Amino acid sequence: MSVDLRSQYLGLELANPVVASASPLTRSVDSLKRLQDAGVGAVVLPSLFEEQIEHEEMATHNLMLAGTELSPEAGGFFPEMQPHDTGADRYLKLIGDARKALSVPVIASLNGYTPGGWTRIAKQFEEAGAHAIELNVYFLAADPADTGAAVEQRYLDLVASVRAATRIPVAVKVAPYFSAMASMAVRLVKAGASGLVLFNRFVQPDIMLDELEVAPHLVLSTSDELRLALRWIAILHGRVEASLAATGGAHTPDDVIKVLLAGADCVMVASSLLKKGPQHVDALVRGVEAWMRERDYESVAQMKGSLSQQSCPDPDAFERSNYMKALKSYSSEFA
Ligand SMILES: Cc1cc2nc3c(=O)[nH]c(=O)nc-3n(C[C@H](O)[C@H](O)[C@H](O)COP(=O)(O)O)c2cc1C
Secondary structure, three states, X not given: OOXXXXXXXXXXXXXXXXXXXXXXXXXXHHHHHHHHHOOOOEEEEEXXXXXXXXHHHHHHHHHHHHHHHHOHHHHHHHHHOOOOOOHHHHHHHHHHHHHHHOOOOEEEEEEEOOOOHHHHHHHHHHHHOOOEEEEEXXXXXXXXXXXXXXXXXXXXXXXXXXXXXXXXXXXXXXXXXXXXXHHHHHHHXXXXXXXXEEOOOOOOEEEEOOOOEEEEOOOOOOHHHHHHHHHHHHHHOOOOOOEEEXXXXXXXXXXXXXXXXXXXXXXXXXXXXXXXXXXXXXXXXXXXXXXXXXXXXXXXXXXXXOOOOOOOOOHHHHOHHHHHHHHHHOOOOOO
């Protein structure tokens, strides 16, 4: 029996639902080709950061001002000047090169937290050939004066501003820390998100005891982390008019199968590929295919959401009662 692994994500047709998430493995054309050869359904390039774009705009602006101060004639020269080889230029080149080298969809990524002029770069992503944009909103509300409502509005304004800048689909990658995730998901879609990427994994800082310093501490994920995305994708499937991508903790074919059953349109992987290499994509895809054959699933479309909250026999399993059951069922040799 042949199985149909195709999946629709952001209106794009993926040959299979395993997507290379933004990571160092997606930052060179060689590595992107290896991922494609291993059978990936699409790739997400690493993020271009708001700070990089703003910093470069300011640097160019300052250079022009400095030139005007030096000599009045110089003022006429500097506006023609193009900033060369900036982070943004290199990024646009990566999009173009990736499009030329690959046949799978190329999703470019923007990382920011304030609605503003920098979001105009989305248009250049489109012109460089990106099939879609993933907007990673990475913001920590550390100011006690910042209310939940104000933070949420900032997210929505940011999504609307990227949406207005381009015609290609925009997926939004967010962290899970909203007090009303389901409502926020619906509002993000209303603001213009064609897809939700669940969830952003915050890099938590650590304190180095020897140096008495605070340092960033990036730890790769394990399969245990998958259940956060699993729960929310199951809850949101059928409730939002948008594609759903799972990210965080997909390491094995079983992990991929679980989030598809919960309702994901694709599964984004970074840590498992960084640990095992691009070739691991093939093991994931073949593993999903073998499981589908064994269980007589004909297509990924048939699997998708068949255990979402709306479809599963025990919808409470995704909510509060699951917590009570889990605590009661815990056993330890010491308790
Ligand atoms: C070294 C590294 C670099 C990453 N860079 C980016 C990035 O540039 N943009 C982004 O949205 N996510 C980035 N991520 C997050 C991944 O795309 C992914 O969402 C996250 O690691 C969870 O998936 P995983 O459990 O498969 O690793 C990065 C992750 C790692 C480990």
